[in-house]
Amino acid sequence: MTTLDTAPQSAPRASFFNDPVIRGIIYQIVVAAVLIAFIVWIVGNTAANLAAQNKTTGFDFLWKTAGFDISFSLLPWSRGSYYWEAFLVGLLNTLLVAFIGIVFATILGFTIGIARLSSNFIVSSIATVYIEVIRNIPLLLQLFFWYFAVLKAMPAVRQSLELPYGSFINQRGIFVPRPMPDEQFGFVWIALAVAVAAVFLLRHWARKRLEATGQRFPVFLTSLVLLIGITAIGWLVSGASVAFDPPVLERFNFRGGLALPPEFVALAFGLTIYTASFIAETVRAGIQSVNHGQTEAAQSLGLKDNDRLRLVIVPQAMRVIIPPLTSQYLNLTKNSSLGAAIGYPELVNVFAGTSLNQTGRAIECIAITMLVYLVLSLATSALMNWYNGRVRLVER
Amino acid sequence: MQKALVSIAVAASLGLGATAANAAILDDVKAKGYVQCGVTGGVPGFSAPDSNNVWTGIEVDFCRAMAAAIFNDAEAVRYTSLTSQERFTALSAGEIDVLSRTTTWTMSRDTQLGISFVGTMFYDGQGFMVREADGIASALDLSGAAVCIESGTTTELNAADYFAANGMDFNTVVFVDQDEVVKAYEDGRCDVYTTDSSALAAERSKFANPAEHIILPEIISKEPLGPVVRAGDSQWFNLARWTYFALLEAEELGVTSANVDEMLGSDNPAIKRLLGVEGDFGTPLGVTKDWAYQIIKTVGNYAETYERNVGPSTPIGLERGLNALWRDGGIQYAPPIR
Numbered sequence: 141m142t143t144l145d146t147a148p149q150s151a152p153r154a155s156f157f158n159d160p161v162i163r164g165i166i167y168q169i170v171v172a173a174v175l176i177a178f179i180v181w182i183v184g185n186t187a188a189n190l191a192a193q194n195k196t197t198g199f200d201f202l203w204k205t206a207g208f209d210i211s212f213s214l215l216p217w218s219r220g221s222y223y224w225e226a227f228l229v230g231l232l233n234t235l236l237v238a239f240i241g242i243v244f245a246t247i248l249g250f251t252i253g254i255a256r257l258s259s260n261f262i263v264s265s266i267a268t269v270y271i272e273v274i275r276n277i278p279l280l281l282q283l284f285f286w287y288f289a290v291l292k293a294m295p296a297v298r299q300s301l302e303l304p305y306g307s308f309i310n311q312r313g314i315f316v317p318r319p320m321p322d323e324q325f326g327f328v329w330i331a332l333a334v335a336v337a338a339v340f341l342l343r344h345w346a347r348k349r350l351e352a353t354g355q356r357f358p359v360f361l362t363s364l365v366l367l368i369g370i371t372a373i374g375w376l377v378s379g380a381s382v383a384f385d386p387p388v389l390e391r392f393n394f395r396g397g398l399a400l401p402p403e404f405v406a407l408a409f410g411l412t413i414y415t416a417s418f419i420a421e422t423v424r425a426g427i428q429s430v431n432h433g434q435t436e437a438a439q440s441l442g443l444k445d446n447d448r449l450r451l452v453i454v455p456q457a458m459r460v461i462i463p464p465l466t467s468q469y470l471n472l473t474k475n476s477s478l479g480a481a482i483g484y485p486e487l488v489n490v491f492a493g494t495s496l497n498q499t500g501r502a503i504e505c506i507a508i509t510m511l512v513y514l515v516l517s518l519a520t521s522a523l524m525n526w527y528n529g530r531v532r533l534v535e536r
Numbered sequence: 537m538q539k540a541l542v543s544i545a546v547a548a549s550l551g552l553g554a555t556a557a558n559a560a561i562l563d564d565v566k567a568k569g570y571v572q573c574g575v576t577g578g579v580p581g582f583s584a585p586d587s588n589n590v591w592t593g594i595e596v597d598f599c600r601a602m603a604a605a606i607f608n609d610a611e612a613v614r615y616t617s618l619t620s621q622e623r624f625t626a627l628s629a630g631e632i633d634v635l636s637r638t639t640t641w642t643m644s645r646d647t648q649l650g651i652s653f654v655g656t657m658f659y660d661g662q663g664f665m666v667r668e669a670d671g672i673a674s675a676l677d678l679s680g681a682a683v684c685i686e687s688g689t690t691t692e693l694n695a696a697d698y699f700a701a702n703g704m705d706f707n708t709v710v711f712v713d714q715d716e717v718v719k720a721y722e723d724g725r726c727d728v729y730t731t732d733s734s735a736l737a738a739e740r741s742k743f744a745n746p747a748e749h750i751i752l753p754e755i756i757s758k759e760p761l762g763p764v765v766r767a768g769d770s771q772w773f774n775l776a777r778w779t780y781f782a783l784l785e786a787e788e789l790g791v792t793s794a795n796v797d798e799m800l801g802s803d804n805p806a807i808k809r810l811l812g813v814e815g816d817f818g819t820p821l822g823v824t825k826d827w828a829y830q831i832i833k834t835v836g837n838y839a840e841t842y843e844r845n846v847g848p849s850t851p852i853g854l855e856r857g858l859n860a861l862w863r864d865g866g867i868q869y870a871p872p873i874r
Contacts, residue, residue, distance in 0.1 A: 193628050193650035194767050209696045209708045219696040291723045311724045312682055392681045392727050483711045493621055497688030500649040502625045
């Protein structure tokens with residue numbers, strides 16, 4: 141022990157340049173200086189060149205009138221709107237398709253991934269063929285396929301396919317009646333919020349009770365009853381009603397109602413199908429990574445099948461699934477920019493496309509667009525890391 | 537995404553490759569031995585590869601004329617196919633020397649993008665194409681229609697203006713690539729396809745059954761289409777502009793590719809000046825004094841390239857109209873060469 145204690149002190153003093161700590165700092169400073177010099181040079185060079193080309197630069201264009209039309213927008217849009225509004229419209233359209241894509245790709249991916257492990261030969265083969273075919277064809281081709289193939293298959297406007305409840309489907313998209321809740325409907329939302337709060341309280345109470353007494357409580361069924369019951373009572377008591385604004389066929393197309401354009405459907409569908417094939421493989425790998433001994437151990441503890449999956453297998457599988465799943469979510473969000481190719485007005489189409497061209501501010505528009513994707517990806521990543529932290533095995 | 541990548545690459549090269557943009561373009565072009573010409577992805581009659589994969593069209597002929605003036609060789613041109621979105625960034629980044637791609641001359645483009653419009657090779661206007669079966673007689677019947685448009689064009693803005701001015705609403709479907717616009721219209725996604733009326737005629741000639749589509753009578757905008765160069769290099773700008781004027785002047789003086797050799801012996805002083813027999817108008821442009829002779833010999837005059845590419849005898853079938861010479865009732869007019 142004494143030798144160990146004195147060793148650092150008695151070691152010959154290294155020369156200044158051989159000290160690993162000092163060396164490390166010097167390397168860091170050199171790298172940082174080179175990087176900063178590079179950035180300064182490239183920014184200065186760009187500015188000088190832009191000035192030499194007599195180009196107007198700057199971000200003031202964001203407050204100018206756009207003057208073009210955007211067909212699918214979650215915000216009110218007219219040709220008198222500003223470029224920053226065009227940016228928001230594009231951003232929201234990107235977020236919408238990414239969100240829908242992530243939800244459905246997760247559901248489909250988990251289903252296919254589990255199907256691939258099925259002992260039923262037909263089910264597992266179908267899943268295998270799906271995965272191998274879909275993930276080996278470039279996404280852009282798939283999008284063209286879904287868009288143009290589906291467009292050709294759809295009926296023309298005047299031969300629209302009529303669906304139940306006054307809905308229609310044709311080459312211009314899917315049209316459903318728009319629900320028009322009246323003023324009283326606010327109470328229904330309040331009732332729903334109360335119900336959700338009640339469910340959280342119930343779950344909390346049930347867990348405490350389980351830990352204290354070991355007695356179980358049918359949380360799921362009770363929650364369902366609470367949700368439906370409280371909302372329904374709120375609706376009945378307030379006397380709220382919902383009118384429907386149905387789509388009506390006019391000379392060219394349906395007017396009124398809610399419309400989903402085929403570009404959106406094709407993009408959401410293509411992204412879902414494509415990403416689901418990758419998620420399926422991730423899920424399969426995750427489940428297979430849990431040692432069979434864990435199942436046997438859980439069984440020997442006397443856990444029910446449900447509890448075995450919920451408390452033993454899935455938490456361990458999730459540990460493997462979450463990190464690659466995160467990157468699939470990021471891929472899906474970034475891949476949504478391919479929507480520009482099939483006419484879906486997302487960020488790249490509206491902002492890095494039309495806006496860039498009408499204003500000529502290439503560097504500004506591309507920089508903003510890149511920044512948006514970076515922020516979106518970092519935010520998704522942060523969320524998933526937080527979730528990953530929660531499901532991680534606690535090492536003792 | 538591909539397009540976005542190209543845009544990003546171009547935007548990045550804006551930062552890096554600007555030395556080329558500042559040097560004299562003509563010297564660069566002479567050093568590399570060819571003119572890099574930005575064209576469409578294929579609009580018949582304007583710029584499109586033919587069955588032998590040779591680029592043809594009235595805009596291609598402009599680039600060939602410039603090459604003829606510089607190198608005495610109209611084939612010393614290389615073509616870069618660009619989308620509407622990419623074209624201006626490609627030009628200002630120095631990827632191309634001249635942009636000859638159905639580009640409308642507007643004030644904001646001329647004054648804010650660091651580019652200069654050379655002249656109006658083709659006076660055009662925006663029109664609408666619809667299916668004959670829809671029974672539409674006028675653009676004013678189009679309220680509520682779905683309209684297919686190429687992104688990043690004046691077309692996009694004109695359509696919005698026109699529908700707003702007439703109190704009509706419409707649905708745009710905007711694609712980055714012209715091919716997708718046409719395909720979506722053909723597949724029935726849109727009721728209307730709108731772009732410059734000459735391009736409508738050109739695209740219609742490619743359809744399986746052109747007779748099923750009609751072009752509505754309304755022309756809703758002025759679309760002066762012309763070649764574009766980077767701003768700030770007056771020598772290159774002058775060469776491009778006078779190449780265009782030489783094409784017009786040759787037509788006006790009756791000099792064609794067939795008779796240009798005879799015309800060398802003409803007594804008309806204007807023809808002598810044009811062909812470099814009398815005086816030297818080439819050297820100030822940075823080329824030889826027989827520059828216009830070379831253009832006419834290999835490419836022909838304006839009328840020849842018009843008739844060959846978009847005239848009534850071609851599938852595009854466009855009358856001269858505004859594009860006739862001033863003395864024939866049109867507005868094509870070249871200042872005198874003297």
